[in-house]
Structure formats: structure tokens, C-alpha cells
Amino acid sequence: MFRSTADAEIRQALATYSPGSTRGAQHAGYTRVCLQLFGLSGHGKSSLINSCLCVVKNDVFSNTARSANSNVTITMARKEYKLANCVYIIDNRGLNTLAEEEVLELSAQLNNLRMASSENEEATGKDSDVEWEPGVEKILSHLDELINKNCTDFLVPVLVYNLKSTIIQKNKQQFEKMIDTAYGATGLHPIIVLTKHEPYYSIGKVVYQFTDLGCLHIIPLENYTPQNPRRNPETDEKILNFLKVCLQEADRLIQRKHNPDLRKVMMRKIAARIVSEEEKMKVQLESLKKELQTTKEKVKDEMLKKMFKFFCYFLLTCFIIASNYLAYKTKQA
Template sequence: MDMDELKHVINSFSFDRCKKGNQGFNRCLIQLFGLAGHGKSSFINTCVYVWQDGEYKNWAKAAEGYGGKTTERIPHKITSNITLVDNRGWPKLDGYGSGEIFAQLGNLLPLGRGVEFTKGFGLVEKIVRSEKLVKDSDFIAPVFVHSVKHIIPTEEIEELKSVLHTAREMTGIYPIVVLTHKTYGNLTTVESSFRDMGIERIFAFENYTQEDHFKTRGRHEEVLKFLQEVIKDAQFRVEHQTRNPVKEMHDRKQFVMNYVHQREKKMEQEGLERKKALDRAMREKELKRQEEEFERERQRRKEAEEAELRKRREELERQRSAEQARYVEIQAQQQANAKGGKKFLGFFSKKK
């Protein structure tokens, strides 16, 4: 299928053409989600550039460097029945931001509005307030965007796998994975990591940018084939499954609320564990301090006792030395006296 044929298929897509009718769906919402700074906005620029086939513009306000800039849910219309959504990325896989990510993915927060990461049950309140601002007639097509520049660390694989499985559990669809910056890293390694997580549909792109927007047939075709794959899957699901958009929206809402509840319990438990660990560390530190203080006091007493013992020994030694000297002195005196007595007796003997 050449590019003109691909464009025709995409442009003519409508849920009304499905065998069972649209079943209440009016639009395919291609939901881009993932970590901040992995190229979601640049990928949207690429898709719009390819589709319009005109002058390149920074429609999605993509950041020039490596780092996320999007802080709200921004829709970008491709056709009257297809819309790309640039959702706010989260800074790390775990933590409080995960709730907002799934709330965006489930289309529970309004388009064109800012997304703030909240603690506690603030997200639940935002979802309830947004009920009249979101459309249950939108078909959710989840697309996870990841930069090949970022090799997935071993310690993050299970967390990322959990994110992708949670997305599938909430939407009923395994996310398509879009790999950006495909020529700036080890594409084979990253792609293999996602396949090991159970991902089957993976597309790799080098995004068009303000600095590099020279049109190539290869990049154009890759983008069009991606869009075709998304709508082909959406059409298949509406044609071969009995769907109820209102119920699906309600189920996603319950799913995210339960997720937030479990998240809070987990965070509370982790907080208690951290407090216990801190208390235990403080007790161990105090015990160590006491032991060191006891050891210092024991050493001080030992040194004082040894010093006192040395002092006594030295005193005894001085006394012994003094007594010895006194004894020698007495002996000398006695010997002197004895010699004097003999001379005296000799004198009187001579006189007689």
C-alpha cells in the first residue's frame, strides 16, 4: 500500500463504517503516555507534519533538549475521527504521579487543562469534578512512548511491565509501544526488553524536528503505517466485540479510583515501614552511642585504675628505696661506731 492509499484509509476511517455500527463511539483518541522527556510531543509534531505534508511547525511545543515540557492534556486533530493526545509524562515510574497518568490515559481528566500531581485522594475529587467535561464516546487507544536513548535498567523492568499491564487492564488493549530516537541508542536491546514484557506491536521512529525536518519517504511511511495500525485495531475491536462506552468509562473511573485507594494504602504502608526503619535505626544508633559511652567510661576507669596502681607502685618503690637508703645509712653508722669503739678501747689499753 503506497502513501496515498494509506492516507485514504486513515482519512476515511469512521466507527460508523463498522459492521455493528459505531456502538456509541465517535472518535479514536490515540493516548500517548510515558515518562517525561521521551519524545511524546516531538512524535506528535512528526505525525502532524506527515499528515499535513506542509511546512514543519512545533505544534506540540516540544522541548528542544532532553526533558519533558508538557504539563497538560493537549489534543491534536488528525481527522474528524482521529485525535492524538499529548498527555503529561511523569518523572519516574513509581510515586504519586502514576495515578494522574492512568487518569489521563482513561480520559477521566478534561482535554486542554493542566494536570497536577496530587497526594492523598485529591485525584479522586478531580475525577468527580471532571465528569461533565470528558466524553465517554471516545475510543481509547493507548500508546506508550519511550526513548531508545534510555536503556531500561534491570531494577525498572518489573515496574515498567506493571505500568503496561495496568494500562491493558484498564483499557482492555495492550499498548502499542513507540520508540523514539531510534538511531541514538541500542534499538535492538530496548525493543527486546519490551518484547520480553509481552509487547507485540512496536514502532521505531526518528522524529522530525525543527533542525531536521527534511522529508523522507521512509519516515513518512512509518508514521502512516503506525496510524493505520491504530485505527485498524480500534475498528477490529468495535466490529468483533460488544461495547458500551458509558459502562467502559464508568469501569475506568472505578479502576482508577481503586488504583488510587490501593496506592494510598501502599504509600501509607511504605511510610509506616520507613518510620519503623527510621525508629529502628535511631534506636540502634542510640544503643551504639550508649555502648560507645559505656566503653569510653570503662576505658576511662581502667586507665584511672591503672594510673592509680602505677602511682601506688611508684610510692611503694620510693618507700622501699628510702628504707633501703636508711638501712644502708644505719649500717654505715653502726660500722663507723663500731670502729670508733675499738679505737677507744685500744687507747685505754695502752695507758695501762
């Protein structure tokens, strides 16, 4: 395996890291830094986790996070993987439509109002699928448990984006809302990881678009995959530097203003707001269902009326034809 001095130093820093330690704020009350990955389906979130795991451990590649073989998704649950004693990386179901309910679910996750299963729980089949639909009100039944468990986790938002995609150009407003959601939840603009970085793909335009949305850290790198598992020093260095940036950003904010006690208050307020938003969405959904049902009934009534008129015209036409035929036969006789 590769053992450059710089890489070894970053690995050692990861092994001894505690939240806030790079800024002398290790007593701020946080116990873990969690890199929360999010992004569209098939853009390389699970592959990034596999890459980080093998590079941090300086071991051969393993498809631990079960990345797919193509631009499709197989991750359906929120799962965490341990990189170091105090550093975790969290996989997630990919976004599909960037619809309002997906952004709302993202807000719940980035505010740590969703449980994440561990690797051990995944092995025993205890991980739960993420569903992009209203349902966060279930959180309220065990809110205290969630807050006490998760308020000492500091989340760093990481948006994984496939450079071959053009969706940011077509859906800039939705991306802006998603990035604002991440910033509002964590105090950090997402760190952007650009995957599928091949020589014939220009990254300049994509970098500009993310920069325009407020993102300062944009990192192009090629993930290791089951089809390309062979590690190389250049990719190792990029992955370790990506992790270094994540921890530096976390510590910058931990030092500035974050502490777990304030986080508890914020989590309660945010949970209440999310539930309120979901209630509005439910009301809107019920209203749309009623409108749809009313429209269906109207269409059905109109169709029945038209069919009745057509049937009447048909009978009348048949009667006229029969009458004329009988009159003709009578005249012939």
C-alpha cells in the same frame, strides 16, 4: 511539501474520520479517539507528537510539544494536541522508576480519570503537572464531571521506547505489569513506537521482547527533531501508517464491545479500585515511616549508650593515668 497519493489518502481519511467509521460503527457513541503516549523520560514522546503534527498538517516542522535537546524530559503535564477533528494525541510526563505508584497513575490516565490540558490551556499556563504519588482520591470529588466529559473518548495506548535503552532487558517484569495495565484499561495492547532507530542498533531483540509481552504492532521510526527538522517521504509514510494503525485498532475494539454507557460503569469501578489501591499504599507508607522512625530512635539510643560508655571509659582511663602519675611523682619526691 510531500504530496504522494497514498499519504494524501491517509490525510484525507484522518480529516473525515469519526470513531468507529472504518468498521461501520460510527454511531457507537464515541466522539474522539485519543492516542495516549507513555514511556520513560527522554524516549521521544514529545518528538513523536511534533512529528505527527507537521506530517498530518503537511507543514514545516515546529517544536510545538517542546521536545528536549537530549535524553532528558521537560514535559511535566498531561497535554493533548489536535491532529484532526476527532483525533487527538496526548503527551505525558515520562516514567522514571517504573515504581508501583507510577503504574497506578498510568492506570488512572489510561482509564481517563485524569484531566488533560489543551494547547490553548498550556498557552495560558493552566496545565497542571503530573505527580507520581498517591492522590487519585481527589478524582472522587468531581468523578461525575470526569465521567461525563471523558467517557466518549476512546483511548489508544502508545508506548514510546528508545532503542538505545536496555531497560526492558533489566526490568521485564515492570514492563509486563505496565503493558497489562494498559491492556486492562483500554482493551488494547500498546502500540509500540521504537525511536532512535539507527542502522547500527539491532531491533530484533527488542521486537521479540515486546512481542513476547503481547504487543502486536511494533513500529520503528525516526522522529523529526529541532536538530533534524527536514522532512522526508520515508519518515512521513511511517508516521501516517502509525496513525492509520492506531485508528484501525481503536475501531476494531469499538465495533467489538465498547460503548460509552458501559464505559461509565467501568470508570466508576476502576476509580474505586484505584482509590482502594492508593489507600493500601498509604497504609504501607505510614507503616514504613513508623518503622523508620522506630529504627532511628533505636539507633539513636544505641549511639547514646555507646557514647556514654566511651565517655565513661575515657574518664576512667584519664583517672587511672592521673593517679599513676601522682603516685610516681610522690615516689620521686
